[in-house]
Amino acid sequence: MAPVTMCSPSGWALKGMTEFPGFSYTPSFIPAGQADVLFTALWANTPWEQLDIVLFGRTVRQPRLTAWYAERGVRYRYSGLEMSGDEFPADIADLAAQLDQHLGVRFNAVLLNAYRDGDDAMGWHADDEPELGAQPVIASVSLGATRVMRVRHGKSGPSTGLSLENGSLLVMSGDSQANFRHSIPRTRQPVGRRINLTFRRVAPAGAPRPSRA
Ligand SMILES: O=C(O)CCC(=O)C(=O)O
Ligand SMILES: [Fe+2]
Numbered sequence: 001m002a003p004v005t006m007c008s009p010s011g012w013a014l015k016g017m018t019e020f021p022g023f024s025y026t027p028s029f030i031p032a033g034q035a036d037v038l039f040t041a042l043w044a045n046t047p048w049e050q051l052d053i054v055l056f057g058r059t060v061r062q063p064r065l066t067a068w069y070a071e072r073g074v075r076y077r078y079s080g081l082e083m084s085g086d087e088f089p090a091d092i093a094d095l096a097a098q099l100d101q102h103l104g105v106r107f108n109a110v111l112l113n114a115y116r117d118g119d120d121a122m123g124w125h126a127d128d129e130p131e132l133g134a135q136p137v138i139a140s141v142s143l144g145a146t147r148v149m150r151v152r153h154g155k156s157g158p159s160t161g162l163s164l165e166n167g168s169l170l171v172m173s174g175d176s177q178a179n180f181r182h183s184i185p186r187t188r189q190p191v192g193r194r195i196n197l198t199f200r201r202v203a204p205a206g207a208p209r210p211s212r213a
Contacts, residue, residue: 022176
């Protein structure tokens, strides 16, 4: 694995920004104390599920816990069912409002991922569901333990690690989803619990709940 090269106390160096057009990282988007409070509340109060997904014809458990909230009127299809998520709870609505102020995007859906330890992970993917539009803006807030996101150009080849710290904001926009894939690999390092929230803006007509490994 290549070393983690892109992290610096003040965000990624310009080098990172040119290497990864469409990715931008803000450490401490949420001040540490506030991030800790939010982490504790979300860990305790979120109706976490461990979902089964079908991968190459086999049913497997997702190696993490997830939850999904969406504004009223935003629907998604899951296991052949049309469903709508619960609306944003107050603390998540506050965070969405902060992101709107910062980015000028009114996010209407959020996927929460909980990584219990280093065995929890997310496979390679791009957030390129058609319902997100051609150049989606995805705002990814990290809470708790630092985990490394690997980013690579296209379907294979070398990847680079990006450390996602407590309270940080990673924004993926432009052609980031068309050109790059990302993953959160397992790690053998002892690592604490982590929550990630990816805010998305989906077309009101519908959005598939992401169901990736
Ligand atoms: O946990 C993370 O930082 C990544 C989450 C992610 O890529 C997703 O929810 O699509
Ligand atoms: Fe993603």
